[in-house]
Amino acid sequence: MEIRNPRIQEIISEENLVYKKTSLMTDKALSYCPGCGHGVVHRVIMEIIDEMGIQADTIGVAPVGCSVLAYEFMNIDMQQASHGRAPAVATGIKRCWPEKYVFTYQGDGDLAAIGTAETIHACNRGENIAIFFINNGIYGMTGGQMAPTTLVGMRSSTTPYGRDAALMGNPLKITELVAMLPGTYFVARHTVHTPLAVRKFKKAAKMAFENQKLNKGLSFIEIVSNCNSGWKMTPVQANKWMEENMLPFYPPGDIKMNGEIVKKAEKAE
Amino acid sequence: MAKIKGAIVIDIEKCKGCELCLVSCPTDVIRMEKKVNGKGYHFAYMEYPDNCTGCANCAVVCPDGVITVYRKKFEE
Numbered sequence: 001m002e003i004r005n006p007r008i009q010e011i012i013s014e015e016n017l018v019y020k021k022t023s024l025m026t027d028k029a030l031s032y033c034p035g036c037g038h039g040v041v042h043r044v045i046m047e048i049i050d051e052m053g054i055q056a057d058t059i060g061v062a063p064v065g066c067s068v069l070a071y072e073f074m075n076i077d078m079q080q081a082s083h084g085r086a087p088a089v090a091t092g093i094k095r096c097w098p099e100k101y102v103f104t105y106q107g108d109g110d111l112a113a114i115g116t117a118e119t120i121h122a123c124n125r126g127e128n129i130a131i132f133f134i135n136n137g138i139y140g141m142t143g144g145q146m147a148p149t150t151l152v153g154m155r156s157s158t159t160p161y162g163r164d165a166a167l168m169g170n171p172l173k174i175t176e177l178v179a180m181l182p183g184t185y186f187v188a189r190h191t192v193h194t195p196l197a198v199r200k201f202k203k204a205a206k207m208a209f210e211n212q213k214l215n216k217g218l219s220f221i222e223i224v225s226n227c228n229s230g231w232k233m234t235p236v237q238a239n240k241w242m243e244e245n246m247l248p249f250y251p252p253g254d255i256k257m258n259g260e261i262v263k264k265a266e267k268a269e
Numbered sequence: 270m271a272k273i274k275g276a277i278v279i280d281i282e283k284c285k286g287c288e289l290c291l292v293s294c295p296t297d298v299i300r301m302e303k304k305v306n307g308k309g310y311h312f313a314y315m316e317y318p319d320n321c322t323g324c325a326n327c328a329v330v331c332p333d334g335v336i337t338v339y340r341k342k343f344e345e
Binding site for chain 1: 337
């Protein structure tokens, strides 16, 4: 027999709580567009810090881009870095306080364009930090211009006829690039567009913080995300488009585990 | 037989109406309200609360973390 009209008030009480936004996210409304993956990634990182009980020992480095105000939403110690310089700032913080947990949170314009040098050298030195890299294939904040990670044929405000590889070069798979470097310990690519994908990302992000505890080396996690405003789609369409177009080129999964490459970089078509 | 029933509470003023919870709900509980909140977004609400199992999929994908999930086991 099915219970019809269960007393909702009876279900909604503190002892039946299953899921609640973590208290490490501030009460400020997120400044992101509706449906943006940034909110999910923020929350998942904060959930892990909450679960591990390291709120007082974690320092985040905020980038330049849409997530420039990340320090407003994350209730931990944060430092704002210049454009692209977050891995360098994180290196300094980690070397001053080796016992603290340090992570950077960067977008593709920040990490893969202006900050390529800092990223590659921090990864090559094997600094004991975690890097979260949000890849949406576009410069979202400045108006949807072409980024290094924009797919071939993808339209943006500076490539209105689609990216032409002969003229503008090929998209940069920076995650596969840093996996080749000896300093990285854990490299993975994830998405946050479905509940399953979010749960998988949470496991990987937890591993990134645990690697820091054990002084293993640099953990680098790319999150393929949507940019529905930049792509000029609704959030649901953008996630579908991402699944059909972004994910074949940026396949999710672990690339490097325990310092060993587990998945060979696929050839770009 | 015991039945597991769930319920969600949505912070309507923070909901941005992206509809990601609607497509991720396995039992098709959520719909968007015709009314709008203070920011002008159509917010989500429970249209079929009987079907909710409290799986928390909607809360996990919600970018703004506006959904709180509760679950209770009912004995027949």
